[in-house]
Amino acid sequence: MIGLTLVLFLAFGVMIPLSMERVGRWLRLPTALSNGAMGRPYESGIQPEGDTWQPQYVRYYLYALIFVLFDAETAVLYPWADAMNRVPPMLGLQAVVFMAMLLFGLVYAWKKGVLTWM
Structure with missing residues (x-):
């Protein structure tokens, strides 16, 4: 089967x-594909000025990645906290280890200067 x-x-x-x-x-x-409009960005009908294909800073992507990481952490920890009095104590230890790893990642990003905006 x-x-x-x-x-x-x-x-x-x-x-x-x-x-x-x-x-x-x-x-x-x-x-x-033949009229050339496919390669131009559309922003409220105004013609773009200058080169529209400019490189973006990696900093914005790192902010987004860190946001998604901690957003997922919140989605995991809310049900965990709700079930804390109905589960074995080992699950509480796992939650502490999980939060410690995320805190270590946050401190590491902070020390590397990832969270510095300008």
């Missing part, structure tokens, strides 16, 4: 993206 399930899962995992790609190619209009 597991073998059949695995084969079906892999078949659907390959066939769905391939069929989506085929349908996308079939629906694409031939004039969409």
